[in-house]
Amino acid sequence: xxxxxxxxxxxxxxxxxxxxxxxxxxxxxxxxxxxxxxxxxxxxxxxxxxxxxxxxxxxxxxxxxxxxxxxxxxxxxxxxxxxxxxxxxxxxxxxxxxxxxxxxxxxxxxxxxxxxxxxxxxxxxxxxxxxxxxxxxxxxxxxxxxxxxxxxxxxxxxxxxxxxxxxxxxxxxxxxxxxxxxxxxxxxxxxxxxxxxxxxxxxxxxxxxxxxxxxxxxxxxxxxxxxxxxxxxxxxxxxxxxxxxxxxxxxxxxxxxxxxxxxxxxxxxxxxxxxxxxxxxxxxxxxxxxxxxxxxxxxxxxxxxxxxxxxxxxxxxxxxxxxxxxxxxxxxxxxxxxxxxxxxxxxxxxxxxxxxxxxxxxxxxxxxxxxxxxxxxxxxxxxxx
Ligand code: NZQ
Ligand code: ZN
Numbered sequence: 001x002x003x004x005x006x007x008x009x010x011x012x013x014x015x016x017x018x019x020x021x022x023x024x025x026x027x028x029x030x031x032x033x034x035x036x037x038x039x040x041x042x043x044x045x046x047x048x049x050x051x052x053x054x055x056x057x058x059x060x061x062x063x064x065x066x067x068x069x070x071x072x073x074x075x076x077x078x079x080x081x082x083x084x085x086x087x088x089x090x091x092x093x094x095x096x097x098x099x100x101x102x103x104x105x106x107x108x109x110x111x112x113x114x115x116x117x118x119x120x121x122x123x124x125x126x127x128x129x130x131x132x133x134x135x136x137x138x139x140x141x142x143x144x145x146x147x148x149x150x151x152x153x154x155x156x157x158x159x160x161x162x163x164x165x166x167x168x169x170x171x172x173x174x175x176x177x178x179x180x181x182x183x184x185x186x187x188x189x190x191x192x193x194x195x196x197x198x199x200x201x202x203x204x205x206x207x208x209x210x211x212x213x214x215x216x217x218x219x220x221x222x223x224x225x226x227x228x229x230x231x232x233x234x235x236x237x238x239x240x241x242x243x244x245x246x247x248x249x250x251x252x253x254x255x256x257x258x259x260x261x262x263x264x265x266x267x268x269x270x271x272x273x274x275x276x277x278x279x280x281x282x283x284x285x286x287x288x289x290x291x292x293x294x295x296x297x298x299x300x301x302x303x304x305x306x307x308x309x310x311x312x313x314x315x316x317x318x319x320x321x322x323x324x325x326x327x328x329x330x331x332x333x334x335x336x337x338x339x340x341x342x343x344x345x346x347x348x349x350x351x352x353x354x355x356x357x358x359x360x361x362x363x364x365x366x367x368x369x370x371x372x373x374x375x376x377x378x379x380x381x382x383x384x385x
Contacts, residue, residue, distance in 0.1 A: 069100030095140030141250025
């Protein structure tokens with residue numbers, strides 16, 4: 001196992017009717033900005049629950065944070081914070097709203113000339129406004145982690161700062177019942193790939209991390225299709241297990257002390273930035289291709305994954321790896337997401353566009369061993385055609 005330091009300081013309130021707890025989580029004298037997206041929280045009752053919980057607080061709101069949150073939109077929220085003297089942010093939504101709010105929290109306290117440098121130049125963020133989260137879409141893990149991804153004019157890049165990790169997060173599975181089947185499958189697939197990015201590398205004898213990771217994968221494989229099936233799609237137990245799986249997939253625990261990959265994500269971000277592909281649907285295309293091209297470097301873990309997740313023990317090593325990749329693709333297809341660039345009508349000329357973007361963003365040494373050069377990315381994207 002590798003050395004690690006681990007802390008996850010986010011207070012989690014899990015379960016039905018837990019939105020009420022924000023009344024006590026946010027200091028009574030805070031001036032709160034409630035941030036949200038395109039309005040789903042107005043139609044599913046979440047907004048009303050938040051408003052009720054904040055009835056004794058001073059608060060304003062900022063709406064319209066879009067999927068893959070835009071820098072320009074977020075900077076309007078920063079202006080509002082400064083104009084109204086606000087000092088606490090409550091993000092109510094999915095990964096985009098929470099990520100966007102992390103950037104707002106950091107940019108509102110940024111002392112340099114241009115807040116975009118937090119992302120473009122990875123300027124360290126030492127201070128940020130305190131942030132709480134009410135999660136409405138289980139997928140990204142953003143509700144308890146220090147990461148955020150922001151898009152600006154065709155460039156989609158992450159930043160990481162402990163100062164923006166939410167102070168608390170409310171996870172009420174019942175608020176996920178209003179999600180469309182597309183967003184449900186996106187969430188399950190994103191969480192699945194988060195586990196794979198931290199699990200499918202090379203062995204370092206990290207038994208706890210491996211078995212926790214495998215437990216999350218098995219849960220997503222078991223519960224994901226149930227959340228899409230007519231007869232169980234409104235089952236709160238199913239939703240609860242998916243919600244907790246997605247949080248656990250990217251809260252730092254399974255990634256502590258192990259090598260991490262993240263190439264599928266970096267390639268996927270370019271697909272989203274260039275073509276507007278949903279985040280999870282970019283990953284369901286990139287991950288199988290990464291598995292194929294990196295099968296030698298990942299062979300030991302691929303074989304472990306084959307056996308422990310899919311029960312594959314017959315055949316020689318290469319055959320078992322082939323079967324494990326095929327099983328992964330079949331799972332993604334059962335979750336109704338694409339697994340090839342051709343499934344979303346992209347082709348060879350688009351691979352060149354993506355490679356140019358990767359180069360522009362200096363994504364030229366990806367993967368757990370930094371061996372995914374542009375040439376290897378070309379092979380991966382060609383394998384995804
Ligand atoms: O905007 P509203 O109206 O709320 O609608 C949203 C949005 O259209 C809707 N939605 C959310 N909760 C709902 C709901 N609709 C009905 N009922 C509900 N309860 O779902 C749509 C998608 O929301 P979004 O927040 O974009 O989805 P997701 O949670 O998948 O977040 C994706 C973003 O997170 C980033 C992605 O890159 C992408 O920008 N990620 C963040 C990570 C992190 N912070 O650690 C890691 C991830 O790998 C990922 O990169
Ligand atoms: Zn993701």
